[in-house]
Amino acid sequence: xxxxxxxxxxxxxxxxxxxxxxxxxxxxxxxxxxxxxxxxxxxxxxxxxxxxxxxxxxxxxxxxxxxxxxxxxxxxxxxxxxxxxxxxxxxxxxxxxxxxxxxxxxxxxxxxxxxxxxxxxxxxxxxxxxxxxxxxxxxxxxxxxxxxxxxxxxxxxxxxxxxxxxxxxxxxxxxxxxxxxxxxxxxxxxxxxxxxxxxxxxxxxxxxxxxxxxxxxxxxxxxxxxxxxxxxxxxxxxxxxxxxxxxxxxxxxxxxxxxxxxxxxxxxxxxxxxxxxxxxxxxxxxxxxxxxxxxxxxxxxxxxxxxxxxxxxxxxxxxxxxxxxxxxxxxxxxxxxxxxxxxxxxxxxxxxxxxxxxxxxxxxxxxxxxxxxxxxxxxxxxxxxxxxxxxxxxxxxxxxxxxxxxxxxxxxxxxxxxxxxxxxxx
Amino acid sequence: xxxxxxxxxxxxxxxxxxxxxxxxxxxxxxxxxxxxxxxxxxxxxxxxxxxxxxxxxxxxxxxxxxxxxxxxxxxxxxxxxxxxxxxxxxxxxxxxxxxxxxxxxxxxxxxxxxxxxxxxxxxxxxxxxxxxxxxxxxxxxxxxxxxxxxxxxxxxxxxxxxxxxxxxxxxxxxxxxxxxxxxxxxxxxxxxxxxxxxxxxxxxxxxxxxxxxxxxxxxxxxxxxxxxxxxxxxxxxxxxxxxxxxxxxxxx
Numbered sequence: 016x017x018x019x020x021x022x023x024x025x026x027x028x029x030x031x032x033x034x035x036x037x038x039x040x041x042x043x044x045x046x047x048x049x050x051x052x053x054x055x056x057x058x059x060x061x062x063x064x065x066x067x068x069x070x071x072x073x074x075x076x077x078x079x080x081x082x083x084x085x086x087x088x089x090x091x092x093x094x095x096x097x098x099x100x101x102x103x104x105x106x107x108x109x110x111x112x113x114x115x116x117x118x119x120x121x122x123x124x125x126x127x128x129x130x131x132x133x134x135x136x137x138x139x140x141x142x143x144x145x146x147x148x149x150x151x152x153x154x155x156x157x158x159x160x161x162x163x164x165x166x167x168x169x170x171x172x173x174x175x176x177x178x179x180x181x182x183x184x185x186x187x188x189x190x191x192x193x194x195x196x197x198x199x200x201x202x203x204x205x206x207x208x209x210x211x212x213x214x215x216x217x218x219x220x221x222x223x224x225x226x227x228x229x230x231x232x233x234x235x236x237x238x239x240x241x242x243x244x245x246x247x248x249x250x251x252x253x254x255x256x257x258x259x260x261x262x263x264x265x266x267x268x269x270x271x272x273x274x275x276x277x278x279x280x281x282x283x284x285x286x287x288x289x290x291x292x293x294x295x296x297x298x299x300x301x302x303x304x305x306x307x308x309x310x311x312x313x314x315x316x317x318x319x320x321x322x323x324x325x326x327x328x329x330x331x332x333x334x335x336x337x338x339x340x341x342x343x344x345x346x347x348x349x350x351x352x353x354x355x356x357x358x359x360x361x362x363x364x365x366x367x368x369x370x371x372x373x374x375x376x377x378x379x380x381x382x383x384x385x386x387x388x389x390x391x392x393x394x395x396x397x398x399x400x401x402x403x404x405x406x407x408x409x410x411x412x413x414x415x416x417x418x419x420x421x422x423x424x425x426x427x428x429x430x431x432x433x434x435x436x437x438x439x440x441x
Numbered sequence: 442x443x444x445x446x447x448x449x450x451x452x453x454x455x456x457x458x459x460x461x462x463x464x465x466x467x468x469x470x471x472x473x474x475x476x477x478x479x480x481x482x483x484x485x486x487x488x489x490x491x492x493x494x495x496x497x498x499x500x501x502x503x504x505x506x507x508x509x510x511x512x513x514x515x516x517x518x519x520x521x522x523x524x525x526x527x528x529x530x531x532x533x534x535x536x537x538x539x540x541x542x543x544x545x546x547x548x549x550x551x552x553x554x555x556x557x558x559x560x561x562x563x564x565x566x567x568x569x570x571x572x573x574x575x576x577x578x579x580x581x582x583x584x585x586x587x588x589x590x591x592x593x594x595x596x597x598x599x600x601x602x603x604x605x606x607x608x609x610x611x612x613x614x615x616x617x618x619x620x621x622x623x624x625x626x627x628x629x630x631x632x633x634x635x636x637x638x639x640x641x642x643x644x645x646x647x648x649x650x651x652x653x654x655x656x657x658x659x660x661x662x663x664x665x666x667x668x669x670x671x672x673x674x675x676x677x678x679x680x681x682x683x684x685x686x687x688x689x690x691x692x693x
Binding site: 017021024025027028328331332333334335336337338339432434 | 535537551
């Protein structure tokens, strides 16, 4: 205990130097806290939003999975009704919706459209769940579904109400469409025949990224009709209670023999998530490593000076019989004592900045979000997510900085020969 | 043959150097600090190793005190050849059997007088029970009963050296090595410190070995071993009787 007490008292010997060391650790720990909160908030948010759009668990035909970038309509699930019923009965599933997504050209008026867009067809409930579309309709309203699905292709004719659609503001600007206009979607059926549908623009939507603002949103029935997939869909998107449940839900579905002919995958097994998670993990590890290394270098510098100044004193203690290991402990504990104070200060400072600066206020990325892939739906303002465990994690890393930084000086101190005590004549 | 003016026939020396040589490399050169020094020290001695700077007196004490190893020759402490011991074993010998008093006092500045003495006792492996009493007794014996809670910076030079003496004494070592203990003290304090050590030697039989060129120390020493250029050139008793060192020990 006396050795530990001595170590902690040594930490107070050179106040300025200890403050400098503690300050470096404080800065490093605060930076780590903010980094952790930012990573969790920004990347966690991206993953959550994107996986919501792409489905935490997804059922498709195997051929669709192989070439999904081409959005092959011919590789569809012909009859989704029984599939949805079976999926909803699976433990852990809280919601499941069918979806069709396909490329189209947009036409307003008599000219054949030159503007490409993606059209998504699904139940309004899914749009609500995945992108909260209703609240992002900035003018007009959310589309309504004609209960008579058989008439979706013929909306607006023979006394039927028109087919309704919500159009992203960027797409509307590109084709010169406005609220209330008729818009012709030129696409194709599952067998490759040309297919066109006229819709009425009942709402204009503005989401976080410009990619999403080029989308057209319609009912599933509209695209079933347009693609000639009556009662079918290209994808079934399944939701558990949380994203973390996706693996369990996928496994439960795979255990159902009726699902054997489908490809069932949780979000993190599909591109781009399967590579993004690894990249995020690697980047975070590198960032933590760099911060710990740089801070440890600062600790090493000041502790080395400390050892050099105390050569005679260490020699005296070695002469009195203190062992090499005890000498190492003496200096490592001294550094840890300083790190404990710096760590608490840094974790507190980091928590304040991370919570009020990153989580509450957020960081506006501006146009940078528009460079993200369409599937990765991002808001321009990214918010951090500070959690209490980060305080302790960053504090622990502060102690690691101290141990790493003081290891070399401590070993150097332990190699001081006792005879140095005799040479210390002032 | 070694220098042995006391001639305590039949008694085993407390420590003994046999033909000790110590070389220090300095760049391309090798400096010979000791050149075949042989000397015996018996329990209860109050001996000064004297000589000018560079004569080798501190090196002799370093070897006896297990702080340094000889390049050649043997060093016995309580009959054990310490030159062959490992670093760890040497540390144990130092912690348990040898006390040190340094020219610059070398107290730990962040510890109180009590704690400085206590640290030495703890490192010696003494039983925990009774440690407090032993520390207090050691400080009382050097006249610092009222200064136990003071830190070195709150003590005068003389008082600091007294703490250092208490630190060396508290573990009841076989011998105490004092490296120019009065060099940083004024004459009054220096004399007081020497008298204190002399009385401990007389009363308790504690063996003291000094390195010094201070006449005040040599006046009080009961034996003076003189060194020059790494060799013993004289070994005299307190009454001034000089026994010349054998030729083999006088220089190389």
